[in-house]
Amino acid sequence: MPPIDVDGERGNLLAVCYRMLGTVADAEDAVQETYVRWLRLSEEDRAAIRNPGAWLTRVAGRVCLDMLGSARARRERYVGEWLPEPVPEDSPVAASVPVDPADRVALDDSVSLALLVVLESLTPAERVAFVLHDVFGVPFDEIAATLGRSSAAVRRLALHARRRVQERRAGDASRAEHDAVARAFAAATTTGDLDALVSVLDPGVVLRSDGGGRASAALRPVASADRVARFLLGLPRLEPDAVLHAVQTPDGLGFLATLRDEPSAHFTLRVRDGRITDVYIMRNPDKLTQWS
Template identity: 60%
Template sequence: MDDEKHLAEAIGERQRLVAIAYRMLGTTGEAEDAVQETYTRWYRMTEADRDRIANPQAWLTRVLGRVCLDMLGTARARREHYVGEWLPEPLPAGFFSAGSTAADPLDQVTLDDSVSSALLVVLEALTPPERVAFVLHDVFALPFDEIGRIVGRSAPAVRQLATTARRRIREARDRAVSRTEHNAVVQAFAAACYAGDLAALTRVLDPAVELRSDGGGFVSAARRPVYGADRVGRFLLGALAKQPETEVEILETTDGAAFALRRDGAVTGIVNLNVVDGRVRDVWMMLNPQKLLQWHA
């Protein structure tokens, strides 16, 4: 096998590797960093060493898994010093679908569900080994013994990690609504906000609704979560009233219909809603400019 073939195989894996890393790390920036480190380790080897690798795809995936596992450990320490709330990066609908075989729109929804903010928020609550085991096995179908070599556990131990992760994720998914219902609630939410109608807005909000906003210390954002329908409703209407120059547009994210906040044509925020039992259970406001880069294209 010559070096040109090595190069073609490695480059051909890039999109898949970024997709894996994003699900593990929650931001495209960190995903790109993880993939770059993986490629660096690949190209540091001699051509003879690369020739001895029977399955380059498996090698790249295994190394990426180890890199992400290390990054997850350090990320938890970094987030203790993060300014305000940390949220995963929201993405446009179909972000990872380029080159996929999902011809059926329902298949596309499944792809988006696996990178939705709703899922990534749940993944944040898992331990790093649980998250790696779930992503690699349940999303990318790697066998448990292969994942075991990544996380340093036996195959039965990895199976248990995946089972624990799957149980917690299933509990969240069991409460999820269809995209049709989600989008209908988003429209009702938008109508109440546009009208400045607090009563109508609180009817759309779950009594236990939680609002979290991520400014990353770069822009003004609520440093702590806001709880309760009345407080969240007043917070949202107050924020809109203070920024009359901000335009609000409904668009599609991997969570379904959501809102883009625009100023002078540029996206300054993405607001995603988590709908449970016909009401908004979570409001996720992404204001951190470093996590909005995919919306500037």
């Protein structure tokens, strides 16, 4: 049987599966199932695999494809809005094997919440093709074996997904502009200045919060600058002892609210043309474990 660095491959597989599935817990489940399938092979079959890492990645992609197919049915029963899980820049799932960055999504950007939200709009096959090829540089022929389609068909899937991502993310602010707007947002929020807060929000801003039935959150999106501003300024009344911290995220400057030194909410902002167009608030404690 060829040698395999289980720990090393596990880190790479977690990175792949998180980008496909959007939560750390689901990624861990997918990696576990991948290793179960490896262990189910006979000694002879494992010995015949020349590149165990590539085999594991291909199987992980298949596992994620199956999980994505059932995820939509599960989310229909989810309490309120479902959002991908935000992670710190130094989270283990943000790590990856190095790839040629030319014409591919930057690896730090590939774990941004804004991108993961866009990936949720893709079909499962498009998402698998995009993540494996555009983020991790897996050849189309290998992805074709994962998806059970021709290489040409997989190329079309990745191309369509790439266009959707580019269209949805066109005009997003640079890191410097994002962080400047985020600081103005924090100043207005912490001082309770309604006018100042409205001024940094786009008129069509949408706020989404995910409590998962585990924590209080808006069950539906909140839209318009005035409504979003009033919603945000009302949050301190829910947890008056919470402390807000600025944190660096793959999306740029974000904010983490803690209560008795435990994370209670995470705020991610999307900025375009100098104003905030989207506010994502994670309240589900199951999706805040990376911030403990």
